[in-house]
Amino acid sequence: xxxxxxxxxxTADSTSLCARVYEWFGxxxxxxxxxxxxxTPLRIVLIIVVAxxxxxxxxxxxxxxxxxxxxxxxxxxxxxxRTKGATNHQQVVEQVAARRTQRAxxxxxxxxxxxxxxxxxxxxxxxxxxxxxxxxxxVASAGVVGVALxxxxxxxxxxxxxxxxxxxxxxxxxxxxxxxxxASGTVEAVGLRITRLRDVNGVVWxxxxxxxxxxxxxxxxxxxxxxxxxxxxxxxLERCRTVMQEVGDAVYAEPEWxxxxxxEPESLGVEAITPQAIVMRLQVRTTNADQWRVGRELRMRLxxxxxxxxxxxxxxxxxxxxGPS
Numbered sequence: 001x002x003x004x005x006x007x008x009x010x011t012a013d014s015t016s017l018c019a020r021v022y023e024w025f026g027x028x029x030x031x032x033x034x035x036x037x038x039x040t041p042l043r044i045v046l047i048i049v050v051a052x053x054x055x056x057x058x059x060x061x062x063x064x065x066x067x068x069x070x071x072x073x074x075x076x077x078x079x080x081x082r083t084k085g086a087t088n089h090q091q092v093v094e095q096v097a098a099r100r101t102q103r104a105x106x107x108x109x110x111x112x113x114x115x116x117x118x119x120x121x122x123x124x125x126x127x128x129x130x131x132x133x134x135x136x137x138x139v140a141s142a143g144v145v146g147v148a149l150x151x152x153x154x155x156x157x158x159x160x161x162x163x164x165x166x167x168x169x170x171x172x173x174x175x176x177x178x179x180x181x182x183a184s185g186t187v188e189a190v191g192l193r194i195t196r197l198r199d200v201n202g203v204v205w206x207x208x209x210x211x212x213x214x215x216x217x218x219x220x221x222x223x224x225x226x227x228x229x230x231x232x233x234x235x236x237l238e239r240c241r242t243v244m245q246e247v248g249d250a251v252y253a254e255p256e257w258x259x260x261x262x263x264e265p266e267s268l269g270v271e272a273i274t275p276q277a278i279v280m281r282l283q284v285r286t287t288n289a290d291q292w293r294v295g296r297e298l299r300m301r302l303x304x305x306x307x308x309x310x311x312x313x314x315x316x317x318x319x320x321x322x323g324p325s
Contacts, residue, residue, distance in 0.1 A: 043130050051123035058115045066108035106167050110192070156193070158210035163192035166209055172217050177288075179216035180207050222262055223291035225284050227298050230277035232312040237278065241269045243309050244282045247301050252284075257297070260290040265298075277314045 128135060165171075167190065172178045176187045178197065185199035195207045231240055248265025251257045263285040271281035282302070286294045306313060 040130050044127050047123055047126045047130070051119050055116055055119045058119070059112050062108050062111045062115065066104040066111075106190075110164060110167070155208075155210060159193045159208050162209035162212065163190075166190065166195075166212070167192075171215050172220070176217055176219040178218065180205075180212055181214060183207055184216075218291070219288040221288065223286050223288045225286055225291050225295045225298065227282040227295065227302065228271060229280045229282070229302055229306070230313055231280055231306075232314050233278055235278065235311055237270060237280070239309075240280055240311055241267045243305055243311065244280060244302060247305050248282055248284060248298065251294075251298060251301065257294070260287050260294060262286060 125135060128138070172187055172190065172195075174187055174190060178184065178187055180195070180197070183197060183199065183205035185197040185203075185205065187195060187197045188204070189196040191209075193209060195209060195212070196204060197207070198204050227244075229244065231237075245265070245267035248267060252261055252264055261284060265282060265284035268281045268283060270278060272279040282298065284294065284298070303313075305311075
């Protein structure tokens, strides 16, 4: 083989990729196009492999983080205050653990999707650069489209960002009884864009997450049952307060109710004085799922005990409207 048959890149630099390819395969056309046929595909394959490995490592890190979050400690307020409440404590622990697990899974899913999109985008940009495609027009067009979408779909983006905040901050979850302002009820689904809840009448409400300005959660942690009983002005208030405390203590001593009460009932005495009655208050801390059942039981027993002790509850009389004669 004469020197004229050897590719010019080989004679120019014997250590170049062209020279190496010509040395390995002996094909001058392959050596002349070594950059396009060998180097570029290898770099593209390397980019894809690195992107895949990076995605796997990031997803594994996110999964470990969410698993660590899901196995956190139970809040101090929910720890048992007495031995006979151990069964209820176990139920509370299971509920809190399940809720934390659901939240961690939701957060992990969002983070993994976001990480995959970022890695995929970077890999595509690098591959296009290796193919020699001018990225400036593409980036400029993407910027214009992004601005247009930002103005046109700002409410949608606002809803998604608010949904992520709701999940991250654990403001409420499925099964919680919440008050969102105009709508209140039991949460049936929490998405990144909307929240679906059903009120006591069975009506299903759809609330956009971006429009939720405040949330009253009646099912998070524990509940405080407050019973206000109106009595007549001539009632022996100290005796009334003692009777209400006895009723609360009696409920607290029963095994059935001991499982759902997180503390001893407290008869606080006079809460308010109005022209119609004196309001006496009794409160007790309970599990969030049993707050309404405990409240109904206490009201029923207080009414029965008041009737036995001859403690009068004043009758509120509404003046009749006087029409034209």
